[in-house]
Amino acid sequence: MDYQTLLQLAVGGLLLGAVYALAAAGLNLIFGVMRVVNFAHGDLMILGAYTAFWLYDRGGVNPLLSLTISIPLLFVVGWILQRFLVYRVVGQPPLMSLILLWGVSLVIINAGLFFWTSNVRSVPYFSGGIDLAGIQISRSRGIAFVTALVLSIGVWLFLQRSRWGKAIRATAQSAEMALVCGINVNRVRLLTFGLAAAMAGAAGNLLITILALSPGVGPSFLLKAFAIIVIGGLGSFSGAFIGALVVGLLESFSAFFINAQAADAVIYFALILFLLVRPGGILGQRE
Amino acid sequence: MTKIVIWPGLAVVLIILAVLPFFLPNYRTAFLLITFMYVTLASSWNIIAGYTGYVSFGHAAFFGLGAYTAALLITRLGTHWLLASLVGGVVAALVAVPLGYILLRLRGPYFAISMLGLAAAFEVVANSWVSLTRGGAGLNLPPALNLVQVYFAMGIAMVVVIGLSYRIITSRYGLRLFAIRDDEQAAEVLGINTTLHKVSAFTISAFFPGVVGGFYAWNLAYIDPTSVFRPILSIGMVIMTMFGGIGTVAGPVIGGVLLTVVAEGLWARLPEFHRAAYGVLIVIVVLFMPGGIMTLVRTRGWVPRSWRV
Numbered sequence: 001m002d003y004q005t006l007l008q009l010a011v012g013g014l015l016l017g018a019v020y021a022l023a024a025a026g027l028n029l030i031f032g033v034m035r036v037v038n039f040a041h042g043d044l045m046i047l048g049a050y051t052a053f054w055l056y057d058r059g060g061v062n063p064l065l066s067l068t069i070s071i072p073l074l075f076v077v078g079w080i081l082q083r084f085l086v087y088r089v090v091g092q093p094p095l096m097s098l099i100l101l102w103g104v105s106l107v108i109i110n111a112g113l114f115f116w117t118s119n120v121r122s123v124p125y126f127s128g129g130i131d132l133a134g135i136q137i138s139r140s141r142g143i144a145f146v147t148a149l150v151l152s153i154g155v156w157l158f159l160q161r162s163r164w165g166k167a168i169r170a171t172a173q174s175a176e177m178a179l180v181c182g183i184n185v186n187r188v189r190l191l192t193f194g195l196a197a198a199m200a201g202a203a204g205n206l207l208i209t210i211l212a213l214s215p216g217v218g219p220s221f222l223l224k225a226f227a228i229i230v231i232g233g234l235g236s237f238s239g240a241f242i243g244a245l246v247v248g249l250l251e252s253f254s255a256f257f258i259n260a261q262a263a264d265a266v267i268y269f270a271l272i273l274f275l276l277v278r279p280g281g282i283l284g285q286r287e
Numbered sequence: 288m289t290k291i292v293i294w295p296g297l298a299v300v301l302i303i304l305a306v307l308p309f310f311l312p313n314y315r316t317a318f319l320l321i322t323f324m325y326v327t328l329a330s331s332w333n334i335i336a337g338y339t340g341y342v343s344f345g346h347a348a349f350f351g352l353g354a355y356t357a358a359l360l361i362t363r364l365g366t367h368w369l370l371a372s373l374v375g376g377v378v379a380a381l382v383a384v385p386l387g388y389i390l391l392r393l394r395g396p397y398f399a400i401s402m403l404g405l406a407a408a409f410e411v412v413a414n415s416w417v418s419l420t421r422g423g424a425g426l427n428l429p430p431a432l433n434l435v436q437v438y439f440a441m442g443i444a445m446v447v448v449i450g451l452s453y454r455i456i457t458s459r460y461g462l463r464l465f466a467i468r469d470d471e472q473a474a475e476v477l478g479i480n481t482t483l484h485k486v487s488a489f490t491i492s493a494f495f496p497g498v499v500g501g502f503y504a505w506n507l508a509y510i511d512p513t514s515v516f517r518p519i520l521s522i523g524m525v526i527m528t529m530f531g532g533i534g535t536v537a538g539p540v541i542g543g544v545l546l547t548v549v550a551e552g553l554w555a556r557l558p559e560f561h562r563a564a565y566g567v568l569i570v571i572v573v574l575f576m577p578g579g580i581m582t583l584v585r586t587r588g589w590v591p592r593s594w595r596v
Contacts, residue, residue, distance in 0.1 A: 037396040037400070085570060085574065088574055089573065089574075093395065094395045094396050095342050095395050095396065095399065096573055096577070098342075098395075098396045098399055098400075099342070099525065099529070099569060099573050100569070100570055100573040100574065102344070102525075102566075102569060103565075103566040103567065103568070103569030103570040103573065104566065104570060105566070106522065106562050106563060106565060106566025106569065107563050107566035107567060107570075109562070110559040110560070110562045110563035110566065111559075111563060113559045114559040114560070114563070219403070219407075219518075220407070222400075223400070223403070223404050223407070226400055258415075259415065261411050261414060261415065262411060262415065264404075264407055264408070264411060265407070265408040265411040265412070268404040268405075268407065268408050269408070271401070271404065272389070272390070272401055272404070275393055275397055275401065276389065276392065276393075
């Protein structure tokens with residue numbers, strides 16, 4: 001094992017981590033605002049991924065261009081989910097919303113398997129590699145990394161600077177106080193779910209340029225996103241990035257040293273370890 | 288009045304079920320056997336999720352563990368299938384003790400998702416530990432020639448788990464579990480050893496899936512990681528129990544029987560449709576009938592409130 005390979009694995013993991021971070025930040029947003037764990041988050045990623053695949057397959061569309069379709073599309077999907085289903089269980093015990101969204105996840109997965117079959121698909125639009133100071137990185141990972149970073153910074157700026165962003169953060173702190181201050185909490189929740197679903201969709205859209213995905217793998221990405229927000233700290237936007245780096249590294253190293261399937265198990269053990277030892281995550285406070 | 292109707296009624300049902308396999312064609316017997324399996328699974332899931340309040344999304348982990356234990360004992364050591372299945376249940380229960388001790392510290396969604404991950408991790412192990420499990424190639428068992436024997440084994444497992452559910456719900460032990468479900472901190476303050484109760488309930492709810500996992504392996508004569516850890520088993524336990532009525536004795540039985548029959552009649556040959564229909568049903572149950580059929584029946588007064596079923 002030489003130094004070069006290790007470095008290459010680390011960089012590959014970090015690049016992938018940024019894409020996961022985008023999706024995980026969405027999961028975190030929904031949890032922060034509504035105390036709801038979006039069990040269908042991984043499946044929303046798959047919907048974004050298959051939008052990109054479909055556009056590429058039919059029209060050879062550049063996956064970066066298809067973001068302009070997958071992002072609004074998933075925003076609408078998230079909006080609809082919140083408008084018709086999730087709003088009824090906000091404020092109830094978190095298990096109710098979790099089970100509800102599990103049902104939604106099953107519907108999405110199996111509709112996907114029905115319409116697209118269980119074949120793995122990818123969008124090999126960006127081929128080749130980039131030589132970065134002696135480290136070979138694939139071009140698709142580099143492009144996905146930069147795009148995910150730009151989108152995440154955009155969302156972060158939106159949350160920090162805009163009025164709606166402020167309203168979202170206020171609702172996350174206390175829905176009741178936000179209501180008293182004249183914030184339309186229901187609309188904030190709709191916006192939050194839409195935004196988070198759009199982030200998942202964008203992440204999926206980028207992910208399918210790197211990995212081959214089948215409609216059934218959503219839950220595996222949910223587990224990763226969940227591990228990311230637990231490791232990074234629930235409710236912390238920047239924590240998601242630290243968590244994502246950890247998960248990205250774990251994934252690329254365990255895939256290399258054990259096998260590709262083992263990555264899920266390793267991430268799972270890291271998740272359990274954090275839940276038991278440091279449930280507040282790296283950045284969060286201790287509960 | 289209650290006892291006069293209920294006990295003879297149950298005895299009649301049991302007698303009918305006991306004679307049926309001698310008259311039914313094999314296909315029907317096999318169908319009843321699968322129904323028994325799902326009722327057993329749902330009832331044991333109900334003990335940890337319904338009584339104790341810890342909803343597990345990955346109970347198939349114990350089913351698969353039992354199936355693999357039994358299959359390995361049968362193929363490697365030539366153990367009798369009944370003994371092998373019982374050992375499968377014991378192994379699942381033994382594994383549940385340390386697991387429960389660790390995972391039952393997590394609450395609500397954390398526990399549910401950690402169990403989901405556990406089933407996935409078990410599947411990875413079964414796939415990767417090729418020297419023991421032959422990985423994805425699966426294990427071939429000697430063919431089970433006598434369907435009726437497995438039918439009775441599965442039926443007895445079902446009767447035992449239903450009886451135990453009733454025994455728990457009418458005991459002080461069950462009351463303590465309910466106390467943990469309703470308010471764990473208050474239960475602790477009242478002097479209930481919550482860890483002991485949670486772990487023991489989890490162990491009971493892991494034992495029966497392990498046993499019927501063994502029966503399932505013997506009956507099909509072939510298992511592989513995908514078939515015994517498949518998510519539809521975990522999904523089935525959740526939706527059948529919730530549809531029938533979570534936290535009741537009769538709920539998992541009603542839900543298990545109804546959904547297995549409906550599934551068989553309507554969509555058994557379309558696996559995607561089957562799972563999607565369960566998904567839709569989960570959404571409907573959570574939104575519109577969170578107490579399941581049993582609550583509907585109770586509020587209509589069709590079942591007296593004094594019946595603890």
